């Protein structure tokens with residue numbers, strides 16, 4: 373088995389105070405998650421509803437599951453009873469559906485708004501103007517069963533450190549703008565979810581509060 377324990381420790385040792393780790397366990401078996409859990413890791417991220425459902429059912433109930441992938445509205449009802457955070461909300465429609473399903477479960481679900489800043493056209497997420505529009509429309513203010521806790525983004529797939537830095541800092545500046553304009557009195561609006569295995573050291577220099585790391589902890593995924 374891959375050295376999950378050693379790799380987890382390596383990652384945790386390099387994270388500054390105030391940056392939390394979401395261990396991205398998609399495509400990895402339960403025993404890998406259990407190995408990280410045994411070391412104290414409690415936040416795990418998955419990107420497929422069925423896989424998440426199976427893992428949630430069979431693993432310790434105090435794991436906090438983050439849904440990190442693109443979430444179809446028709447899948448929300450399945451994860452609403454137990455998911456801790458939906459990280460990649462990229463439309464008002466999805467936000468509304470999470471609110472509706474959370475209400476049915478008598479819960480409040482934490483969410484992040486996903487930004488599209490990277491150059492790749494295939495990535496999901498709201499462009500900055502779309503995100504401004506969603507917030508200024510104000511419909512989210514009526515939603516009592518979602519709590520918008522911050523922003524999430526994926527940077528471009530590149531080794532160019534300066535480009536990565538530009539993208540993360542664009543997100544960080546945008547966070548400040550939105551915080552000041554809409555969430556100044558909302559202490560829970562504080563998360564900046566950026567940084568993955570290949571770029572998290574740059575991300576934490578650019579004010580990330582939450583890194584989503586899979587490969588570096590669990591090894592390559594077998595699809």
Ligand SMILES: *Cc1c(COP(=O)(O)O)cnc(C)c1O
Nearest residue numbers: 396440568569570584585586587
């Ligand atoms: C898979 C995934 C990650 C983790 O990527 P690694 O390169 O394995 O660290 C992070 N965020 C999202 C949204 C992902 O889908």
